[in-house]
Amino acid sequence: MAAQVIGRRSPQDAAAVAEHQRRAQRRGRIIGIGRHLVLALICFILVAPFYYVVLASLKDSTGIFQYPPKLIPFPPYFGNYERLLTDTAFPRWMLNTLFVATSVTVCKIFLDSMAGYALAKLDITGKRIVFMLLLLLLMVPFGALIIPLWTLVYTLGLLNTYWALILPALANPLGVFLMRQFILGLPRDLENAARLDGVSEFGIYWRIILPLIKPGLVVLAVIIFTDQFMSFVWPLISTSSDDVELVTVGVAALRSHGGVDYGLWSASAVMSMIPIGIVFFVLQRQFLARSLAGALKQ
Amino acid sequence: MSRMRLAAAEHRRLRLRARLRRELIGWAFLGPMFFFFVVFLLIPVLGTGWWSTQFGGLTTGTHYVGLDNFTRLPDVVGATVAVQNTLLFALMSVPLILIGSLLIGLLLARISRGGATYRFLVYFPVLVPPVVAALIWLFLTNVDFGLFNEVLRAFGAEPVTWLGASTALPVLAALDVWRNVGYWAIFFVAAIIGLPEELYQAASLDGAEGFAKLRYITIPLLRRILLFAIVVATIWGLQVFDTALVLTNGGPGTSTTTIVLRVWQYVFGSNNKVGYAAAISLVFLVAILILTVIQLYALRSRRGED
Numbered sequence: 001m002a003a004q005v006i007g008r009r010s011p012q013d014a015a016a017v018a019e020h021q022r023r024a025q026r027r028g029r030i031i032g033i034g035r036h037l038v039l040a041l042i043c044f045i046l047v048a049p050f051y052y053v054v055l056a057s058l059k060d061s062t063g064i065f066q067y068p069p070k071l072i073p074f075p076p077y078f079g080n081y082e083r084l085l086t087d088t089a090f091p092r093w094m095l096n097t098l099f100v101a102t103s104v105t106v107c108k109i110f111l112d113s114m115a116g117y118a119l120a121k122l123d124i125t126g127k128r129i130v131f132m133l134l135l136l137l138l139m140v141p142f143g144a145l146i147i148p149l150w151t152l153v154y155t156l157g158l159l160n161t162y163w164a165l166i167l168p169a170l171a172n173p174l175g176v177f178l179m180r181q182f183i184l185g186l187p188r189d190l191e192n193a194a195r196l197d198g199v200s201e202f203g204i205y206w207r208i209i210l211p212l213i214k215p216g217l218v219v220l221a222v223i224i225f226t227d228q229f230m231s232f233v234w235p236l237i238s239t240s241s242d243d244v245e246l247v248t249v250g251v252a253a254l255r256s257h258g259g260v261d262y263g264l265w266s267a268s269a270v271m272s273m274i275p276i277g278i279v280f281f282v283l284q285r286q287f288l289a290r291s292l293a294g295a296l297k298q
Numbered sequence: 299m300s301r302m303r304l305a306a307a308e309h310r311r312l313r314l315r316a317r318l319r320r321e322l323i324g325w326a327f328l329g330p331m332f333f334f335f336v337v338f339l340l341i342p343v344l345g346t347g348w349w350s351t352q353f354g355g356l357t358t359g360t361h362y363v364g365l366d367n368f369t370r371l372p373d374v375v376g377a378t379v380a381v382q383n384t385l386l387f388a389l390m391s392v393p394l395i396l397i398g399s400l401l402i403g404l405l406l407a408r409i410s411r412g413g414a415t416y417r418f419l420v421y422f423p424v425l426v427p428p429v430v431a432a433l434i435w436l437f438l439t440n441v442d443f444g445l446f447n448e449v450l451r452a453f454g455a456e457p458v459t460w461l462g463a464s465t466a467l468p469v470l471a472a473l474d475v476w477r478n479v480g481y482w483a484i485f486f487v488a489a490i491i492g493l494p495e496e497l498y499q500a501a502s503l504d505g506a507e508g509f510a511k512l513r514y515i516t517i518p519l520l521r522r523i524l525l526f527a528i529v530v531a532t533i534w535g536l537q538v539f540d541t542a543l544v545l546t547n548g549g550p551g552t553s554t555t556t557i558v559l560r561v562w563q564y565v566f567g568s569n570n571k572v573g574y575a576a577a578i579s580l581v582f583l584v585a586i587l588i589l590t591v592i593q594l595y596a597l598r599s600r601r602g603e604d
Binding site: 032035036038039042043046047048049050052053056064065066067068069111112114115117118119122123124125127130133134135136137138139140141143144145146147148149150151152154167168170171172173176201202205226229230232233237247248249251252255256262265266268269272273276277280284287288 | 417443530544
């Protein structure tokens with residue numbers, strides 16, 4: 001019918017329709033370009049600070065204060081990085097951070113997926129209470145628990161050890177909900193079939209559930225690793241020697257002791273972003289899913 | 299007859315055994331995580347309550363003072379200022395974060411080409427540890443060579459002391475916006491993409507323009523998502539500590555001393571204020587628990603609706 005209507009139109013009408021379409025198209029294209037311009041500007045503003053710090057890290061102390069500032073660091077000066085790697089314990093801090101973050105991530109993946117499996121599929125008394133408790137304390141930050149946590153770890157004699165950094169981090173309930181949600185989404189048939197075949201509960205968890213929720217495990221690993229990489233309050237309180245200190249605490253200490261040293265600070269800022277930057281580049285999709293962890297909980 | 303009774307008893311016994319087995323297996327899975335949760339989260343939360351009734355220092359011994367810490371809390375100058383600063387900080391940063399990220403999210407959700415690049419760039423500041431973010435902002439806010447003042451000079455304006463008493467807290471809030479806007483932007487992109495396309499087509503047929511669609515379709519559909527974002531962003535905002543410590547160390551004066559920073563100072567910088575610190579912590583904890591319940595409510599009603 002529509003074709004008939006158009007067919008009956010006079011040539012002038014057809015020209016007007018075409019003109020209208022062209023105009024709408026052009027308007028759409030202009031809006032599209034505007035959108036790109038605004039986004040590009042926002043991205044530029046968000047990223048410019050990084051460039052400014054990288055720039056500062058490649059200048060010597062007079063170069064940093066030079067006005068007008070050189071926007072292309074040529075020839076680059078690597079003295080700041082040299083001092084960071086030789087005069088401070090930065091490499092050790094970085095190793096500590098990677099070790100602690102990896103340990104917590106590996107432990108959490110098993111603890112959370114097991115607990116998530118129990119909450120999703122197994123029938124046990126007290127499940128509801130446990131679930132409500134975990135949910136209620138989901139958002140409690142370390143900052144609010146400084147005193148009792150410190151006392152607890154002090155009493156256990158664990159201050160200044162890796163244990164002090166790893167064990168409290170295992171308490172976070174977020175991952176349990178993520179895992180529960182993923183496992184609830186799996187079809188029951190597979191595990192029931194396995195149960196009929198006489199596979200034990202652990203066998204079902206290990207050989208059926210874990211492989212099926214692998215994408216969820218990667219997202220969880222990314223969430224936990226990033227949180228650990230950034231953690232500061234608790235490491236600051238529970239450690240004080242270079243042997244176990246984390247990058248965040250070490251870098252903050254560079255700022256508070258040892259006078260003003262902008263070159264060293266900028267180099268430490270750049271260096272401490274490198275590991276997480278690499279992981280982000282490789283696992284972009286999973287990182288963006290991290291932002292949805294809250295939505296996934298639904 | 300007796301054979302049947304025996305069978306019934308046997309049946310009960312077997313059922314009990316099966317049930318016991320099921321419980322044991324279930325708790326073997328749930329137990330390890332729950333153990334850490336109880337020891338390192340539940341007990342410390344309760345412990346904060348106990349410490350708030352004490353007077354003294356962390357390692358120097360304490361005695362019971364009942365609710366004195368709470369009744370005296372409003373008169374302790376440092377405590378009141380810290381609460382004020384933290385609330386003011388959240389009031390400045392949270393709305394900006396959410397409005398900014400909603401705007402970016404709306405732009406990003408409707409983009410056809412280059413979306414991945416934008417998402418990568420927008421998200422990058424999110425991955426910077428707060429401590430490092432604060433270091434970076436030292437280079438932006440420096441009076442002599444900071445980026446902000448270089449830009450001002452380029453436009454012929456007077457340089458500003460960014461970390462001065464009146465501007466330090468807004469700068470701290472701006473840092474938080476820079477660090478968190480990408481997180482919520484990506485969150486909103488996913489939420490907006492998930493909205494039903496038909497509604498927008500129907501609205502277009504009715505002649506609705508871009509803003510009307512936003513006002514009458516997008517925002518109402520995102521209501522619960524928005525409530526969730528507001529609550530969680532507030533919870534995170536109230537915890538501000540790392541950036542305040544590194545950027546300004548709570549100063550100048552007490553202008554950027556936040557709740558957690560004050561607690562930390564009371565516990566480790568003084569030998570008789572651990573009770574006050576615990577009392578503030580407890581108030582802080584209760585506030586976060588209330589916000590958590592609101593957030594759970596937001597998610598719960600959403601699930602009921604779907």
